[in-house]
Amino acid sequence: MNMFQAINNAMDLALEQDSSALLFGEDVGFGGVFRCSMNLRDKYGKDRVFNTPLCEQGIAGFAIGVANTGTTAIAEIQFADYIFPSFDQIVNEAAKYRYRSGGLFDCGSLTFRVPCGAVGHGALYHSQSPEAYFAHTPGLRVVIPRGPIKAKGLLLACIKDPNPCIMFEPKTLYRAAVEEVPVESYADDLGKCDILREGRDITLIGWGTQIHVLLEVADLAKKELDIDCEVIDLVSVLPWDTQTICDSANKTGRVLIAHEAPFTQGFGSELAAYIQEKCFLRLEAPIKRVTGWDTPFPHVFEPFYLPDKHRCLAALKEIINF
Template structure:
């Protein structure tokens, strides 16, 4: 990955120009801690999880040496090979093992190396983990299972290292789906997921692993699940997104403001179960809604948000709900810039929706 970036300086520059902010006022947030990037925040959360719960385990492909994104660096040295260990290249086996481990009362933190390869584990997640508690009448469960997976575009990943499969899992009752936008959010949300009483799929925006930097408290803290955050207040249109797309949407909000359009930007954070009330309150105020995500537009989670808000806010809408998403094609390689929901695409949609 690093070598590819070095061979593509224009690509690296375009990635670095993606502005990052975790705050509601557009500035880099200070949370009174150590400055770190997103992968370091993930690593610190895993250290805390293992330190505070002796029945927690981290496992997956190559996690023993730190993983391809270095998120598990130093864990095996500190906590030993019995609690941090490599697995065979078998995603179905990784998740299946995690279900059994969690069913015995442990905290199982499974890593899928890329979200693109989570599909072999689909049956284990959908038909086993999600239904474990329900089919037993709550006599047993695997609520201690957390599945981490890097997702989304990275600038050079092509078909098999760039996908955003979150919508597949949002159709499954019994699991939670969480996606952070920043280092602070990643640490607090991951610790909440690990300690939650339900199985969780935690997608990490790999584009931000090293680009997103902010101050993160080094102590143990958690952020609430199923609670969206208004990170930019506005009055003309509501924008909803999650993960790495928030930074792109924020750029569009800033440019729209130059044209006199006031945008309210909401980070959903938890996709299932999602915070309908926060989005509904915002849309009733602005009268307009735009949703943006990297996944293909058809069947994406933006469609569920759109349908729910139309049901709840129909008489308050001043324009049709707009979706700016990935295209209905396999994720491309050289044509990635055309596929991505860019700042200019979002800005055009904002203007069109406000002028409707």
């Protein structure tokens, strides 16, 4: 399966195994703009898989309400760029509902699916990566898959988790790769990162689409510089796996972090600050971040905006030569 098929399969299993589960969002009924919900309305009926008005605040508010009644709510925000009208509902209602009611009310059976990131032609309103906004909110879980197998496992884990979850889905990966995805139901551990390649000289940290760039960088570093890179997919932005990251930083003594979101206050800032605080005496060089620029996301200049392998490799060389 490719990633959109793996996500479709995960939602199919969730709807099949949980008769209370609902799937809804803009254009979800006919399959969604990325076809992730294709054929699910025909299989489960329009009462369980349905379109909503073009109102993200309403989608989030409705999702919180039905989740509070015990329903499993799977809500799609069509693009991450559209999530901001629902920000108040997600941050001030969903994330805090259980806490402020003293456990009396609970909307934990709530998952938001949110296509994110660059896609080649999205420009300002179809390309953003807003994970850092939500990582600042206790009460939420925020995850980002790198491919089909991970996407299915993370989505099923989010649906079953007792906390409101957001899964940001890098839309350029929907059809970019095919993997042997298990057909049965399985759930990944939320809050755990994955070490994709072990190394001794430098730690490369990314998530989503960027992890594929870092794997290329690791190959180039080995071939051109004989540098052995440890590549880590963060996977879970909130909560994040502090122990594994710090263990790797202590081992290699050098860290490069890459993400598509802008430099200032991107989630890489939190990683860098935490690693510096906990691993300072073991670091051989300053931590470097390679990210999108502090500008609105461009259209024709998208290739220059993204942290590609050339920018990442140049930063790696600076760290090694420090």
